[in-house]
Amino acid sequence: MDFEKLLSNNRAWAQLRVDEDPDFFNRLAGLQSPEFLWIGCSDSRVPANQITDTQPGEIFVHRNIANLVVHTDVNLAAVLDYAVNILKVKHVIVCGHYGCGGVRAAMTRTDYKAILNKWLRNIKDVYRIYQEELDAIEGEEARADRLVELNVREQVMNLAKMSTIQRVWKNENRVHLHGWAYGLKNGYINPILHLPPNTPIDPLYEYEDL
Template identity: 70%
Template structure:
């Protein structure tokens, strides 16, 4: 059996198991999507949002990209954010990075990954540049990488607050709350590193006054 065929067989077993445990599971799931959370995570296969949070299908709306970035020109991310905030009315938006992130490690080096990846990793390099004094003072490479993972999450949460999508929702609905988390591959635990309540103060340069 080919590897992808095994995935299809596993899917059949999983679906049958769900029906055996709860005959109405798929009927209920297909007619309703009311997630409370938007999860912006890393594409890394070791960090599945539902598994590490113990949630079920329909409970988390998910967007994933390399190193869990919130880039102001990323129409894919912004479309997901807009839909989650304005149509699904999520109450919480979570940016979750993880220690040992390959994207963060790559951004700390000087290797040429060719145009597309270079362009994406540049966003992480910019985070390093902002915090270079703190990061360069950390002698241990693993600890320095872990700290950049945390700082990157903090910056991406700030980027969320700088969007008109979030600011308009804060003004009209007093939602959502923004959270920055980091997942540990070595222990399976999530560490909160930042939180922004609705209408938190941000740099005036990024505020929209005519929402």
């Protein structure tokens, strides 16, 4: 598809929205107040609004390869801080998907060069933690699907380890953490994990005097 087609589609889409609802863009231009932060994969087949049938303005979105929550990622930390403390979201969702290329790449010993190797290392660490379980699964696809689920679980736990989340849990009893996996083959979301506010975690990661 040529880029000009994207611009043409945009004009048609914008006109259709106005035809259906003349005040559509005026409302969007106002203050956004989403209830959800979506941390998803950059995969073009997993668009947050479409698969949840939500409208623009309802979900605040951050995406990266394999939906990782890395504590040294300033980009993600800034998005999380803004969503939690400024937009006052009530839910943070980490959504992975079955058939994830990043997860499959991390399962190999292929050298993807410096940057990708560093990023995929985070998924390799998840594999190492659950290696006994994963190695016992027959079939590469089934093993990869399970790693997708375990990766989602670990990323949600990484959120719970962040002071941004612990602070809002303690002071406002707000923000539920969710881990989901989306099925490319059937379009369904599989809930993996739910952590309500103030869920106990390993005390080593709990901050004092928040």
